Amino acid sequence: MIMVRLTGDFQKLAPEGSEKGLFSVGYEENLTLTKLLAGLGVDDAGVKYTALVDNTRKQKDYVLKDGESIIVMPLLAGG
Numbered sequence: 517m518i519m520v521r522l523t524g525d526f527q528k529l530a531p532e533g534s535e536k537g538l539f540s541v542g543y544e545e546n547l548t549l550t551k552l553l554a555g556l557g558v559d560d561a562g563v564k565y566t567a568l569v570d571n572t573r574k575q576k577d578y579v580l581k582d583g584e585s586i587i588v589m590p591l592l593a594g595g
Contacts, residue, residue, distance in 0.1 A: 543582040
């Protein structure tokens with residue numbers, strides 16, 4: 517099982533009934549960060565983001581391990 521937390525505008529992509537964008541997804545062998553995020557609709561949202569796996573930035577082709585946690589945050593800009 518992989519725990520996912522979607523923050524900011526991405527919370528609307530979380531499954532119904534999840535609390536504050538926190539939910540779990542089933543673990544699949546060879547599941548990459550890219551594949552997981554695409555399945556959640558993150559790439560289709562049109563918002564730049566950063567994703568952390570166990571609080572560490574990983575490449576998008578990173579293969580997820582059972583029990584890891586992912587946080588997806590929109591990038592903020594300002595001046």
